[in-house]
Amino acid sequence: MINAAQVGFGAAVLAGVVLAIIGHPGPKDLPPTASASAPVSTNAPQTFVLKSVSVELPTSDITFPGGAAADAINANCLSCHSAGMVLTQPNLAKATWTAEVDKMIHTFKAPIDQSAVVAIVDYLSETKGAK
Amino acid sequence: MRKTMVTTRRSFLGQAGAGGLALVSGAAWAGPSIELPLPGGPRERALTTAFPQKATMILQRTRPPLLETPFEVFDRGVFTPNDQFYVRWHWAVIPTEINVDSFRLSVSGHVDRALSLSLKDIVDGLPRVELAAVNQCSGNSRGFSQPVVPGAQWANGAMGNAKWLGVRLKDVLDRAGVKPGAVQVRFSGLDQPVVDGAPKLMKSLALDHARDGEVMIAYAMNGQQLPLLNGFPLRVVVPGWYSTYWVKMLDRIEVLDTPDENFWTKNAYLIPDTPGANITPGQTGVKMVPINRMVPRSFVTNLKAGATLKAGAPTLVRGIAFGGSTGVTAVDISLDDGASWRPTTLGTDEGKYSFRQWQIEITPPAGPVSVMVRCTNSDGLAQPKTMNWNPSGFMHNGIETVQMTAART
Numbered sequence: 001m002i003n004a005a006q007v008g009f010g011a012a013v014l015a016g017v018v019l020a021i022i023g024h025p026g027p028k029d030l031p032p033t034a035s036a037s038a039p040v041s042t043n044a045p046q047t048f049v050l051k052s053v054s055v056e057l058p059t060s061d062i063t064f065p066g067g068a069a070a071d072a073i074n075a076n077c078l079s080c081h082s083a084g085m086v087l088t089q090p091n092l093a094k095a096t097w098t099a100e101v102d103k104m105i106h107t108f109k110a111p112i113d114q115s116a117v118v119a120i121v122d123y124l125s126e127t128k129g130a131k
Numbered sequence: 132m133r134k135t136m137v138t139t140r141r142s143f144l145g146q147a148g149a150g151g152l153a154l155v156s157g158a159a160w161a162g163p164s165i166e167l168p169l170p171g172g173p174r175e176r177a178l179t180t181a182f183p184q185k186a187t188m189i190l191q192r193t194r195p196p197l198l199e200t201p202f203e204v205f206d207r208g209v210f211t212p213n214d215q216f217y218v219r220w221h222w223a224v225i226p227t228e229i230n231v232d233s234f235r236l237s238v239s240g241h242v243d244r245a246l247s248l249s250l251k252d253i254v255d256g257l258p259r260v261e262l263a264a265v266n267q268c269s270g271n272s273r274g275f276s277q278p279v280v281p282g283a284q285w286a287n288g289a290m291g292n293a294k295w296l297g298v299r300l301k302d303v304l305d306r307a308g309v310k311p312g313a314v315q316v317r318f319s320g321l322d323q324p325v326v327d328g329a330p331k332l333m334k335s336l337a338l339d340h341a342r343d344g345e346v347m348i349a350y351a352m353n354g355q356q357l358p359l360l361n362g363f364p365l366r367v368v369v370p371g372w373y374s375t376y377w378v379k380m381l382d383r384i385e386v387l388d389t390p391d392e393n394f395w396t397k398n399a400y401l402i403p404d405t406p407g408a409n410i411t412p413g414q415t416g417v418k419m420v421p422i423n424r425m426v427p428r429s430f431v432t433n434l435k436a437g438a439t440l441k442a443g444a445p446t447l448v449r450g451i452a453f454g455g456s457t458g459v460t461a462v463d464i465s466l467d468d469g470a471s472w473r474p475t476t477l478g479t480d481e482g483k484y485s486f487r488q489w490q491i492e493i494t495p496p497a498g499p500v501s502v503m504v505r506c507t508n509s510d511g512l513a514q515p516k517t518m519n520w521n522p523s524g525f526m527h528n529g530i531e532t533v534q535m536t537a538a539r540t
Contacts, residue, residue, distance in 0.1 A: 048259075048296065050250050050356050050364055054228040055183035060193035080223060080325045085192035090172030090279035100281055107394065109329040 060084060066127065072119035076112045077104070086124075094125040165189055165201070167286040168436065171279035184358035186214040191283050195220035195322075196360060200288035205451055206432035209478070209486040210263070211291035213353050218360045219268055219289065219374070221332050224323040226380070229364055236303075236348075236365060240317075240386035243308030250364055254350060257298040257306075262347060262370060263485035265292045265453045269373040269400055269422050273524030278412055280524040287430060292453070292486040295368045297349035301342045303384065309338065315387040316341035317396070318367050320380035334376050335391035336369065345370050348381060370484040371456035373422050373526075375400045396421065400525070408526040409519035424456035426528045427514055429489070429506035434533060442497035442537040448475075449490040454508030455528075458483030464491055465503040469516055469530075472505065483509070495537035502533045 060082035064070040077086070092100075098121050104110040105117070112120070163178040167189070177190040182198060191197035198218035204211060231250050238246040268289035273282050283289075304316065317335040324331060340346065347368040350356065357363040362379030369376040375395075391397065401419040402408035407426060410417055429452035440446050452462045458480070463472035478488030493502075507513040518529035 048254050048351060050231045050254065050350060052229060052231045053356075053359050053363055055359050057183065057196065057225065057227055058179075058181040058193055062193075081195065082193040084190065085197060085283055088173045088176065088191065088284050089281060090169075090274075090284065092279065092281055096281055107330070107398075108324070109326045111326060 062087070064123070064127075066123065069119075069123055069126070072116040073123050076110070076116050076120060080104075080108070080110060086128075089128055091128055091130045092124075093130045094121065096130075097121050097124040097128070100124075167274060167284075169274040169284055169286060170277060172274065172284050182218070182360060184214060185218070185360065186212070188215065188218070189286075189288060191285065195223040195225065197283050198360070199285055200291060202286065202288050202430075202432070204288075205430065205486075206449070209292055209451060209481055209488055210353055211293060211486075213293070213355055213358050213361065216266075216291040216293065216352070216358070216361055217268065217289050219283070220322060220360075220379075222322050222324045222329070224325055225360075226321045227359070229321075229359065229380075231364060234364055234382070236382055236384065238303060238307040238384045238386070241310045241313040241388040242304075242386050243310060244306075246303075246307050248303070250350070253298055253303075253348065253365070257302050259296065260299055260347060261294055261296045262345070262368065263292065263294050263481040264368060264370040265290060265425070265484060265486055266368075266374045266377055267291075267425060269375050269525045270523065270527075272527035275518070275527060276520060276524040277518070278520075280522055282524055292451075293352035294354070294481075295347055295349040296351035296354070297347045297365075297368065299344055300346040300348055300367070300384075301344050303348060304342055304386070307386070309342070309386055310388070312388045313338050313386045314389065315391050317385040317387055317391050317393070318376075318378035318381055319383045319385075320362070320366075320378050321382050322380055330394035332378070333391070333393045333395050334367075334378055335387065335393075335396045336376060338386075340369075371424055373400075373425055375422060400523075402523070402525050403521050407515055407519040407528060408521045409515070410521055412520060412522075422525055425453075426455045426526055427459070427506040427508045427512055428453060428455070428528050428531075429462050429504045429514065430531055431502055431504055431533045434502070434535060436533050436535065438535045440495050440500060440535055440537040442495060442539045445492050445494050447490060448493055448502060449488065450504060451486045451488055452504075452506040453486050454483065454506065454510075455512070456508075456510075458509045459487045459506055460509045460511075461507045462487075462489040463505050463507070464493075465505070466493065466495075466501065468501065469503055495535075497537050497539050500535040500537050502535070503530050504533075505530050 062083045064073045101121050105112050164175050166174045178187050179190040189199035196218050200215050200217045204215045236248045271289035272287050274284035315335040317333055319333040348365050349368045365381040367378045400422045402422045403410045404418040404420045431450040433449040452459050462475045465472050475489040475491040505514050514530045516530050
């Protein structure tokens, strides 16, 4: 078969379960767990055991470049989202940037002082404006 | 709820004051990066291994995370490995600790019996089902939109295919007993907005859809529990529909007896009600509707644009396709800009909502080689030759073309 390199996929947990039905209309029934009422052994091959998870998510220390011109965007925007997706936007018309900032304030409730809005939109259309 | 990894506004300002507002010149990161072939915007992205339970991913945004699957992953098989499955979150308050003993899924609203289900109730107490299905972001490939549109500038890696293991939503709803007069079922998860008063992410499906026996609540993908960033411990699976409905970290199901008025269901993720959600830039007066069923797509995965092939030598062209809301009937390629099409050989059928591999051998003459690939689904819907466009960059699904060269050696 073409490219059979799906490494070890699913085999461990679903060992012994036949998965070969093709073209079914919906999810297919698998054999139920050993017994609906019995405690499920963690070693039972036909159960599925979820394990608690504790992780750390990375943070970003990237700020918007540009010194004082970036003060307003750095002070107002980075508490809800890091800068990366903004810095990778294509150049957009000032009206588009105005609409984006407006959406952040009115739809997503960003607590941005009205006095900072002009500076944020100006920064975006200066650095990411359609030419 | 809002304790972990949240930089409050005050603490952020404190950090900014202490560290100063660093000037960043050139690349804003140190380390490996990748060039995405985006026509309209910055192409360079960092590659990152910093996210838990994830191998190398393309960093679109750190917080809340937007992580794209490197495209070469799709050549390795029809199932996307969990540790390279793409990630997309709307709000930055994401629990980083989930205790499987204390977690509960509530089912409430217009039901006979409100439920509070433990994971054990779900895993051991309900019929177990499994389905292969593509999960694709509504805005996958937005970065190719021309003219450009705002939003995450994804290349083609905001999609993935997995075998989802879990229970039927219908079985959960039946256990609660849906009352007559119910109209929709609403899902929400443990993630929260940073700012009070911002709209929490919630999505609803029509009751009949929710009870169709296909919509699932998954607790595993590809044989393993979900990575936290893909929705551990539970996520909704809506086969054939865009991922906006596949609510992650699902902890609440509400049966509604009036249509859902919440922002994310009523006002977000709207598309023009036209074939392929396609309109002309600037077109107005278009009826907008919630995004819904996916449309067919296909990709070459083993050859890259700009590659040099050996002229006169048999060359394998291989890729993946999916039918969207139904199965793949055919994948055809054209080497003459769409004047003629040749059928490819389809790989194993893993079910109608899955990726399906295809392959064909070509023998290119010396000169430019342009490979177009087109999927036709079992409803007879084929990818359009002209890229569809809308101002949100949703449902991008035009025929892909890979430009290469064949040279004598």
